[in-house]
Amino acid sequence: DQQVKQNSPSLSVQEGRISILNCDYTNSMFDYFLWYKKYPAEGPTFLISISSIKDKNEDGRFTVFLNKSAKHLSLHIVPSQPGDSAVYFCAASLFGNEKLTFGTGTRLTIIP
Amino acid sequence: KAGVTQTPRYLIKTRGQQVTLSCSPISGHRSVSWYQQTPGQGLQFLFEYFSETQRNKGNFPGRFSGRQFSNSRSEMNVSTLELGDSALYLCASSEQPLNTEAFFGQGTRLTVV
Numbered sequence: 354d355q356q357v358k359q360n361s362p363s364l365s366v367q368e369g370r371i372s373i374l375n376c377d378y379t380n381s382m383f384d385y386f387l388w389y390k391k392y393p394a395e396g397p398t399f400l401i402s403i404s405s406i407k408d409k410n411e412d413g414r415f416t417v418f419l420n421k422s423a424k425h426l427s428l429h430i431v432p433s434q435p436g437d438s439a440v441y442f443c444a445a446s447l448f449g450n451e452k453l454t455f456g457t458g459t460r461l462t463i464i465p
Numbered sequence: 466k467a468g469v470t471q472t473p474r475y476l477i478k479t480r481g482q483q484v485t486l487s488c489s490p491i492s493g494h495r496s497v498s499w500y501q502q503t504p505g506q507g508l509q510f511l512f513e514y515f516s517e518t519q520r521n522k523g524n525f526p527g528r529f530s531g532r533q534f535s536n537s538r539s540e541m542n543v544s545t546l547e548l549g550d551s552a553l554y555l556c557a558s559s560e561q562p563l564n565t566e567a568f569f570g571q572g573t574r575l576t577v578v
Contacts, residue, residue, distance in 0.1 A: 359507075389569075395571055395572075396471075396557075396571050396572050397555070397569045398568075398569065399566050399567070399568065442507065442508065452498075452513065452521050453498070453500075453510060453557075453567065454510065455500075455507045455508040455509070455510075456507055457505060
């Protein structure tokens with residue numbers, strides 16, 4: 354049972370435009386969400402996170418939005434740059450529980 | 466500050482063998498988690514250790530085990546290897562068990578033939 358879902362396995366975006374990556378979850382007890390970025394042959398690197406008490410968190414070009422009623426979060430990258438081409442994973446956790454539940458990832462390709 | 470170090474980077478084993486993977490967390494981090502990444506399955510949680518104690522375990526068979534040493538280094542062992550165990554095994558460390566920001570190593574690519 355996939356509790357965290359990323360329904361788009363891949364996404365292509367023109368350089369300079371906005372990239373929007375989506376993530377849905379089924380467990381309403383999740384209260385902390387994270388986005389990781391992964392290049393080939395490297396481990397995932399932390400990008401940005403959001404607690405369930407917020408609906409938006411921004412860090413530079415990256416903004417994460419959380420819609421708790423829809424059990425949906427999204428990552429916006431503006432403007433998109435070629436170095437953003439990677440696989441993006443969303444993850445969720447229960448406060449006090451160390452386990453991260455990951456989605457299957459979305460491969461983002463930025464077209465120059 | 467050195468990052469999370471996993472050894473070896475690549476490993477080829479035959480079915481039925483056992484394997485031990487090693488993870489050295491970031492200095493000062495006491496929590497170490499292990500994940501398995503396979504195509505189409507994303508990253509799946511194996512187990513998590515804090516202060517030498519396993520605090521959480523994922524849905525993997527008993528062939529998968531781990532331990533953590535007093536210096537926070539961790540090892541993961543897989544016995545009686547199966548072809549389906551071929552995957553990228555990732556280790557993540559954090560200061561505290563709450564995974565508000567876990568730092569990952571580069572992983573060990575295990576191929577079972």
